[in-house]
Amino acid sequence: MENAIIVKNLTKHYEDVTAVDHISFEVGKGEIFGFLGPNGAGKTTTIRILTGLIRPDEGEAFVAGFNVLKSPLEVKQRIGVVPEVSNAYIDLTAWENLVLIGRLYGIPAQRLWENATKLLKEFGLYEVKDKPVRAFSKGMKQKLLLCMALVNDPEVLFLDEPTSGLDVESARLLREKVNQYNRDGKTVFLSTHNMEEANMLCHRIAIINHGRIAAIDTPENLRIQSMELQYIEVAFNKPVKPQEFLENPNIVNAVPAGNKLRVYTPNPPVVIELLVDYAKRRHIQILSLNTMMPSLEDVFLKLVKGREAKQ
Ligand SMILES: Nc1ncnc2c1ncn2[C@@H]1O[C@H](COP(=O)(O)OP(=O)(O)OP(=O)(O)O)[C@@H](O)[C@H]1O
Numbered sequence: 001m002e003n004a005i006i007v008k009n010l011t012k013h014y015e016d017v018t019a020v021d022h023i024s025f026e027v028g029k030g031e032i033f034g035f036l037g038p039n040g041a042g043k044t045t046t047i048r049i050l051t052g053l054i055r056p057d058e059g060e061a062f063v064a065g066f067n068v069l070k071s072p073l074e075v076k077q078r079i080g081v082v083p084e085v086s087n088a089y090i091d092l093t094a095w096e097n098l099v100l101i102g103r104l105y106g107i108p109a110q111r112l113w114e115n116a117t118k119l120l121k122e123f124g125l126y127e128v129k130d131k132p133v134r135a136f137s138k139g140m141k142q143k144l145l146l147c148m149a150l151v152n153d154p155e156v157l158f159l160d161e162p163t164s165g166l167d168v169e170s171a172r173l174l175r176e177k178v179n180q181y182n183r184d185g186k187t188v189f190l191s192t193h194n195m196e197e198a199n200m201l202c203h204r205i206a207i208i209n210h211g212r213i214a215a216i217d218t219p220e221n222l223r224i225q226s227m228e229l230q231y232i233e234v235a236f237n238k239p240v241k242p243q244e245f246l247e248n249p250n251i252v253n254a255v256p257a258g259n260k261l262r263v264y265t266p267n268p269p270v271v272i273e274l275l276v277d278y279a280k281r282r283h284i285q286i287l288s289l290n291t292m293m294p295s296l297e298d299v300f301l302k303l304v305k306g307r308e309a310k311q
């Protein structure tokens, strides 16, 4: 598969912080690639390097076939960006913003008019195209930013936490549009701290933490890797010994958690039955029972710890 993005050993320091720490990865043409990480992980810094806004201290990157450092204009012509902080002028109307960005790209007037009209209609903004952006809600603004990123028919689309702060419906519309754009064979690089979003949208995900990539895989494989981090928290009306559960092959670990028992398992339904049977046999009662999915933090901890152990 041809690659839309190639990153080799990219590194960026800010004074005493290493924002991006020798990362390497490739994104195939037509892929939706997720960059998943907590605050300060280095997501925005990576996107800013790949879109030519800042220079790395080390390493190199290619986007849409061009070297980001040596041919920044060729790269800019072929990408669209929805930045973390809005790049729309709030005193201009939606239409004026699109015209402005279209002119920056050098899009011929007729095509610009067509693209802007089509995008505004698709995103439900056509009716408000002559209103100043300062009157837009957060969701409307974010839709406009996506229109602005798409107005030059980019080959690669960069999105920095595009649905952050949006309501469920606006977030879904944005994801739908990203999917639609991708169906035409275009590449998407998306940063998020939302595991569910990465799950829904991305073909592959890189988990980034402290400027380093802890794992790159499909959402399914990442989930499987973390399955044993699921646990069931159960409260009985009498004390039980965690050791009693450790021999079952479906149980990875069992530890006390306050007055509850926490049972780690890749297979919650089987273990729930087992706990119910156990309670019946012992003539005790289950007061509460919850299945807990691994949080993003759990997955991180596991991946980061796993890596440190190997080093
Ligand atoms: N211009 C800057 N000057 C100094 N430090 C910076 C600058 N930009 C980023 N950093 C630092 O680099 C690290 C990575 O920041 P970055 O913005 O890339 O993270 P992020 O993953 O996008 O986080 P968030 O989810 O909060 O947007 C952080 O420790 C941040 O404080």
Ligand SMILES: [Mg+2]
Residues within 6 Å of the ligand: 043, 044, 045, 084, 160
């Ligand atoms: Mg960021």
